[in-house]
Amino acid sequence: MTARPTDAVLAADQQLQPPLYAKRGIALVRGEGVWLWDSEGRRYLDLMSNYGVNILGHAHPRVTVAIVEQAGRLLNCHQSFANDTRAAFLEQLLAIAPAGLRRVFLSNSGTEAVEAALKFAWAVTGRRKIVAARRGYHGRTLGALAATAEKKYRDRFIGLLAEAEHVPFGDRDALAAAVDTATAAVILEPIQGEGGIFPAPPGYLAAAREITRQAGALLIFDEVQTGFRTGAWFACQHDGVSPDLLCLAKGLANGVPIGATLMTEEIASCLPSGVHGSTFGGNPLACAAGLATLQTLHDEGWIAHSADIGAYFLEQLQQLRHPLVRAVRGRGLMIGVELKLRATPVLRAMQESGVLALPATTTTLRFLPPLLLTREQVDMAVDVFAHALDAAQD
Numbered sequence: 001m002t003a004r005p006t007d008a009v010l011a012a013d014q015q016l017q018p019p020l021y022a023k024r025g026i027a028l029v030r031g032e033g034v035w036l037w038d039s040e041g042r043r044y045l046d047l048m049s050n051y052g053v054n055i056l057g058h059a060h061p062r063v064t065v066a067i068v069e070q071a072g073r074l075l076n077c078h079q080s081f082a083n084d085t086r087a088a089f090l091e092q093l094l095a096i097a098p099a100g101l102r103r104v105f106l107s108n109s110g111t112e113a114v115e116a117a118l119k120f121a122w123a124v125t126g127r128r129k130i131v132a133a134r135r136g137y138h139g140r141t142l143g144a145l146a147a148t149a150e151k152k153y154r155d156r157f158i159g160l161l162a163e164a165e166h167v168p169f170g171d172r173d174a175l176a177a178a179v180d181t182a183t184a185a186v187i188l189e190p191i192q193g194e195g196g197i198f199p200a201p202p203g204y205l206a207a208a209r210e211i212t213r214q215a216g217a218l219l220i221f222d223e224v225q226t227g228f229r230t231g232a233w234f235a236c237q238h239d240g241v242s243p244d245l246l247c248l249a250k251g252l253a254n255g256v257p258i259g260a261t262l263m264t265e266e267i268a269s270c271l272p273s274g275v276h277g278s279t280f281g282g283n284p285l286a287c288a289a290g291l292a293t294l295q296t297l298h299d300e301g302w303i304a305h306s307a308d309i310g311a312y313f314l315e316q317l318q319q320l321r322h323p324l325v326r327a328v329r330g331r332g333l334m335i336g337v338e339l340k341l342r343a344t345p346v347l348r349a350m351q352e353s354g355v356l357a358l359p360a361t362t363t364t365l366r367f368l369p370p371l372l373l374t375r376e377q378v379d380m381a382v383d384v385f386a387h388a389l390d391a392a393q394d
Contacts, residue, residue, distance in 0.1 A: 006039040024351065031058025034370050034377060036356065044351070047369040047381055048358045052193075052225050052334075055251030056296055057370035063254045063292045070288035079106070079282045089287040092294045093260065096233045098242040103268035105261040106282035110224030110249030111139030113259035114187070116276055117245040118143045118162070120263065121185035121218045124270045129182045130162060131217075133169035135195030138187060138222050138247075147187050150194070169198060172207040179211050185218040185245075186211070190235035193225040196364045197329045197336025205241040218244040218267070224259075225250055228297060229368070230332035231307025238331070256289035302371040306332045309373050316382045322389050326363075335367040336360055337385075341392060349388035355381050 009027040027039040034057050036044045049055065056063060070085060077083040090104055105116050122128060132138065132147040139145065140153055146162040148154065154161065167174040169192060179186060186208055192198040205221075212219040221243040226235035228251045236243065244267055248260040259281070280286075297303060310332035317328045317337060327338040339346065343359045350357055360366035367381075 003039070009039055026351070033057040033059075034372050043354060045355045045377060045381060045384075047367045047373075048356050049251075049368055049370045050255065051358065052229065052250045052368040054255050055228055055371055056254045056293060056302070057372045058255075060254060060296065062296045063289055066288045066292035067256065067285065070285050074284050076280065076283045076285070078279065079277070083282075083284050083287070085284040085291065086282050086287045089291040089294075092291055094262075096294070096298075097262055098234055098236055098246065100242045100264050101246055101262040102265045103263050105263070105276065106287075107259035107261070107278045108257045108280050108286075109139075109259045110222075110247065111141050111144045111259075112278070112281070113224060113247035113249050113261045114138045114144040114147065114220075114222060115141055116259075116261040117187070117220045117247050117263075118147065118185065119276055120245060120261070120267060120271060121220065123272065123275050124267055125184045125216070125218060127182055127184035127217070128163050129180075129184060130164040131175065131178045131183055131186045132164055132166055133188055133192070134166045135169055135192050135198065136166070136187075136189055136222075137192070137194035138189075138224075169195075170201040170204050172204060172211075175208060176211050179215045179217055181215065183212075183215055183217040185220050187220040187222055189222045189226065190239070191226050191230065191331060191334055193334070193366070194360055196338060196361045197334060197366060199329065199331055200239070202239075205236060205239045209241050209243070212244075220245045220247065222247045224248060225368070226334060227251060228303065229306060229334045229371070231303065231310060232332075233303060235331070252293065253286050253289035254293040256286045258286040258290055297371075306371045309333065309371075309375065309378065310335065312375055313367070313373075313378045313382075316378060317385075320382065320386055320389075322386065324389050324393055330367075333367070333369055333371060333373065337365045337367075339363050339365065339389075345392050346385070346388045349391050350384050353384045353387065355384045357385075 028036050029039050030037040036046045134149045136149045138147040146164040149166045165178045167178045190200050221236050227248045246262040252258050324340050326340050329336045343365050358366040
């Protein structure tokens with residue numbers, strides 16, 4: 001493809017799409033490892049990995065080879081037919097799944113994985129009420145939006161949403177009071193992502209497990225963002241708690257769209273035939289990318305690395321003790337820094353200095369880098385962040 005002038009690319013991007021996104025003002029055209037390049041040839045350290053998607057970085061050779069080989073064999077295969085690549089991917093995924101999760105519904109995104117989990121919970125329990133956490137984020141389609149707490153996403157659609165009650169995250173008593181015999185499921189993020197990077201307090205996930213079990217409700221963990229990123233395969237494994245349903249996406253295929261809803265054998269056996277489906281879900285191309293991603297994470301030890309490098313990253317951020325920093329939170333390579341001012345000017349200054357990061361709420365910076373990050377790159381990122389804070393202070 002012939003290179004287009006940057007102004008033309010930015011103009012087309014702005015003019016041909018609805019105005020739903022806050023634009024960053026650059027056009028990204030290439031990536032390799034933890035680095036991205038824009039259309040002007042400028043290099044950026046990627047601490048966002050496309051909202052946590054490129055967990056193995058960009059253009060990873062093993063994933064690329066798997067995609068190319070599968071594209072030359074078979075791109076799509078409806079799930080009414082079996083497929084060798086899909087079968088291998090499912091076996092690999094379930095081999096690392098939390099205890100008790102033995103079946104997988106495949107879709108195309110995190111929101112779809114959540115939609116499926118909620119729909120399965122409604123179908124299996126015959127109940128309709130969902131209990132979720134304040135600050136929680138589970139997607140923006142109508143089913144998932146019922147569980148998402150943020151008013152800016154919900155208010156325009158209130159009359160269309162399923163019944164949901166939102167309780168303070170981490171408050172066991174509030175959760176117990178909300179869950180009753182009308183509750184189909186409780187859905188929680190083990191670490192809240194969009195809400196500002198808040199890990200569940202010790203014992204909270206275990207309490208949620210007990211509360212749902214006593215009420216005959218199902219427990220759903222939304223690990224769309226936390227999966228593979230927190231120093232364990234799944235964030236819930238830090239607490240030794242297994243849910244009835246678990247939602248995955250983002251890093252699962254290192255950039256190829258995929259969603260997965262894991263469930264127990266009991267739930268799978270109660271689902272009526274045809275209650276849900278997906279034309280593109282479980283396509284061989286996405287499964288090939290997912291299989292290569294999981295194998296690479298396992299073979300090259302990136303889960304353990306994320307624990308080590310994430311602890312180092314947290315330590316370096318905490319040691320800044322900058323007057324504009326209110327709190328540093330996170331686990332593994334899922335880190336948030338809450339500021340005493342809006343995050344946008346700091347993000348902009350970091351971008352101008354060659355480092356890309358994300359917001360999570362108006363005052364929190366979020367770091368979701370590829371797991372390939374090194375200590376030297378952490379040092380670079382923290383230095384750029386500190387200078388951006390100083391500039392904001394001035």
